[in-house]
Amino acid sequence: MEGSTPPEFEVAITTAIAAPEAFGASFDEAPAHGELELGAGLEGDPALAFRRTLGMFATGVTVLTTRVAEQVHGMTANAFMSVSLSPPLVLVSIDRRARMGALMHEGTRFGVSVLEARQTGLSDRFAGRIAEGVAEPSFEIVHETPLVEGALAHLVARVVRSYWGGDHSLFLGQVEFARYGEGRPLLFHGGRYERLVDDPRMFAMLAPELLDPILALGEARKFADGEAIMRIGEPGAELLLVLEGTVRVERPGRNLTLGVGELIGEIEVLDPGGDRIADIHAEGPVRCLAVSRADLIKALEADPRAAIALIEVLAARFRETA
Numbered sequence: 001m002e003g004s005t006p007p008e009f010e011v012a013i014t015t016a017i018a019a020p021e022a023f024g025a026s027f028d029e030a031p032a033h034g035e036l037e038l039g040a041g042l043e044g045d046p047a048l049a050f051r052r053t054l055g056m057f058a059t060g061v062t063v064l065t066t067r068v069a070e071q072v073h074g075m076t077a078n079a080f081m082s083v084s085l086s087p088p089l090v091l092v093s094i095d096r097r098a099r100m101g102a103l104m105h106e107g108t109r110f111g112v113s114v115l116e117a118r119q120t121g122l123s124d125r126f127a128g129r130i131a132e133g134v135a136e137p138s139f140e141i142v143h144e145t146p147l148v149e150g151a152l153a154h155l156v157a158r159v160v161r162s163y164w165g166g167d168h169s170l171f172l173g174q175v176e177f178a179r180y181g182e183g184r185p186l187l188f189h190g191g192r193y194e195r196l197v198d199d200p201r202m203f204a205m206l207a208p209e210l211l212d213p214i215l216a217l218g219e220a221r222k223f224a225d226g227e228a229i230m231r232i233g234e235p236g237a238e239l240l241l242v243l244e245g246t247v248r249v250e251r252p253g254r255n256l257t258l259g260v261g262e263l264i265g266e267i268e269v270l271d272p273g274g275d276r277i278a279d280i281h282a283e284g285p286v287r288c289l290a291v292s293r294a295d296l297i298k299a300l301e302a303d304p305r306a307a308i309a310l311i312e313v314l315a316a317r318f319r320e321t322a
């Protein structure tokens, strides 16, 4: 995780959970066991087909932790979901055979560490898989609860309800502490780890002889200190090159500063329906060159070599995640 101080807040719990009478009772009884019908092409082991179907739902990866006396126990889990903002509630689903489940009781505090893209080794480790060359995990204690150091986000929750969940048990946790830092999440899809593309550069990857004629079509813009250059949700129909000064890019989970020679809005300008995905402000006086989408298309039509080079950049990106 990059070194900046993560935004951190104690979740104010103002609302006691006023559950209706018999809240959750309907979940305590096992429903009658019905047949699972599988779609065409899913012949073979039905359990495997069901598992693979569920695996199409992409998730992040967490490590659940709890402490018994001075002993820390952790377990990898992707069956984590947010439930309610007020009161703040989350839910985890734990295999009845897992040691973790046996440690979770009403009132037990547990930690949720949302793993960062490079933490596949930790995920394997806490799933009981062989994870060679992975450093011993270290824990930070917050609200008397261990949290895995270096994770992208952390929560501490207290079990307030548990439910029957077939071969799993569901634990509803009231969140007492939450924070997140900067970085990219580890993803899990189709039974394997995935990650988001790291490098969003497109035009910046072009050789100067291909990029310069495109930028030559731009018009100069000036921004005063603190002025918004673009806002999340606005249409992104321009590519901007920073000529003077620095700009602050802010988007959930990712903040950075860009300086002279760097490009802004490279992806949105190629995506006709694409809105801005970041707030960008001038840090001090800033001068930019703005190329409209229409001029950009004209330039690519005039020299298809630049268009081909952009397709090659995209193809390389796909290979990164495949």
Ligand code: FAD
Residues within 6 Å of the ligand: 061, 072, 073, 074, 075, 076, 077, 078, 079, 080, 093, 094, 095, 096, 097, 098, 099, 100, 101, 123, 124, 125, 126, 127, 128, 129, 137, 188
């Ligand atoms: P164990 O199997 O005893 O422990 C798990 C592993 O963590 C062991 O290797 C142990 O050595 C290590 N460990 C525990 N504590 C520490 C510590 N303090 N320091 C260092 N190492 C420690 N199962 C579910 O029930 N629900 C899910 O949502 C879920 N999602 C998963 C998602 C992914 C991506 C993966 C890979 C697995 C998932 N699993 C899930 C499976 C689950 O992680 C494993 O079955 C796990 O082994 C169950 O842990 P356990 O509590 O039985 O403890």
